[in-house]
Amino acid sequence: MYQLPFILVMRRTMLMLFPFAVLGSIASVFNVSILSRTGFIGNIFYITQWLPHVARIRSMFAAFSMMTVKILAVLAAYQAGAHTARLYHKNTEMTGMTGMLAFLIIALRPVQRQYGPKTFLQFNVNNNLMGIQGILIGILIGFITGQIFRIFNRKPISIRSDAFSRAYRTIIPVMITLGIAIIVNQLIIQIYKYQIPAGISNYYQALSSKKHGLVMTIILGAWSSFLAWLELSGPYNQTSFNDDPAAVADLTYALKHHSPWNVPYKYTQTTLYHSFGTFGGVGSTLALVIAIIIVARTSRYHQVARWAIFPTLFNANQPILLGIPVLFNPIFLIPFVATPVVNMLIAAFAIHFQIMPPVTYPSPLDTPGALSAFIGTGGNFMALLVGILIMTLDVLIYIPFVKLSEQVRNEMQVKKQQQLRIR
Template identity: 25%
Template structure:
């Protein structure tokens, strides 16, 4: 019964023009996301001084122009991700207008949305430095909202005028939007009130700065993954979940005593979530990726799953988020939130029962997913076994929802042919 209700809700949602605009924009940008994630993995593993391959093979001593290549990769990656955010703002507005109106689409809505979004992130970034602007564009919910606002505004105005905009009205509206959003952006940049207030409330709730309880770690992970599911992928969501000080104490103890079994804080965000609850990225995407490869029937989704498999092995799930898409997909929300929590509960039990030592050592970004806990425990094979168990259990959690995804896609295809 609940399965039918969830499928029916999803099918009704997919018929909405605004939802179609969002999903189609993400899928159009899949190649860009794939390239950006690939460059990110190469940079983080090979050309970052803390990268796993650099640490193992001492690559900076053997690769000519090591720093220059790394900087080129970093800048290219930033440009691609910034372009993705700008194109999301353009495509959502443009697709919404083109799919919802009988009037000729001259792409003006998309262009205005793109320029306004760039104006906003430029004014709210600390400076006009490319890397800082790119970091400001990491939250893809903002360009989506911008595109929807501009798109719906154009549709409303078109319905009132019953014709396409004349040139003078278009120019007038363009500058009005620029002035309004510019004023809002400048105010946000000057005050940062909303971010400060929200951050204070969340950190107060989680008691960041103190040793958190197991349930507060679960809460932090849930907040982080809810934010990521709706496209709020930014430094803030990472900061909420990562700034717990007990990991430094654990690392200091392990370095002094060379004993992971007696560290002062065996249950931390790092020992649970970083090591076992985010294999493949937020939402245990490695498990979803594997389930999709074996179960999904839609050719477009099969392609996205094959394309992203190598990346989820390196803890980067962006291509999968865009290609299925996982983002904003009601059928995948429950397992996206549930599978990391179940994996963390398993890790909590194994660590508490002294079956696995806590993963104490810090692991470089983009380290292969299944090796995170293994390396974090200095090569303990039991941590590797637990990682495999967590992926398998998460795959079982995803399995019925992937079946529903198949059913919803199949029924939607049948309706299109009727």
């Protein structure tokens, strides 16, 4: 399976995106957690009050993050196209550029603006496709672009060919690819016209805001984690504290009674999933980083973990998702979905037997792991201990899968070396 062309292209593309994900995630941590009044570090040290030109510095980090993490899908389209072309000995530069342009065409959304009596047509970009959540679509577009070049540009690349000849032979596949992209763009516009994405989003929000039983919270949490493994948005991946009516009701009760105990909604996405099921981001990936540091023998895994630990500590887990990679990797699907479920069950047990109160108070943005539950319960020490216990169990869950991943990787390298010797 790992030798299939699409799988090879997907894995290589994600590995090429790793440096951008690392640097962009670190910039995002500085922007959101350190240089913001509502961020975790900024809230503790009051950085915005004593650091000169903090707004300008923060804007630079925000811009850097936007031009790295926020355009990962665009880079994925280019890399996937180039890698596919390389597999079939086609023009990698033209294929990559065409795939990237096709992605941007598909992502365009026309918007009518009224300025006085005149109406102007403007083009915005669909933000849902641009960041890491659009990587799968970017890889698909790049791979399909490479296949179009393979079919309609059958003459192999010659080293002796001049640049113009190589570019000239790509006119037909470029025209076909961009033509298909325009058609797909029009289909997407029609889908948005009938508000199908808005209907799906409203359905998810209705599920996340109205279903507060323990069983339904566990199911929706597991479903959200599975969709996040595919880099798709789930019912719990698009809701903040202020958007959760149950969290607001719990907070109102706690402020009125001066206590987080006996709140009306004890088993919700806020009290269970966001507070205990996402240590280090969706999939509890902070535990994966720690597991790699403890048991991994591959130098590449340790290199990824060293770069990923800082942003992952603040819940920016893009580096670990792409560097191993975890996304679309069947080896890590089970722990990626299972750890949030285990965490929520343990937290629910502790809440039910009043070992700790439910998480009621909002935490600063990007608060690390167990500290989020500690702050959210008003500084309850047992909540901190439960969080540490959960983190330990998560590491133990991830350890055998890290070993299995290394074993599979080593076997793949041995087979590759054997194939090279045969040739």
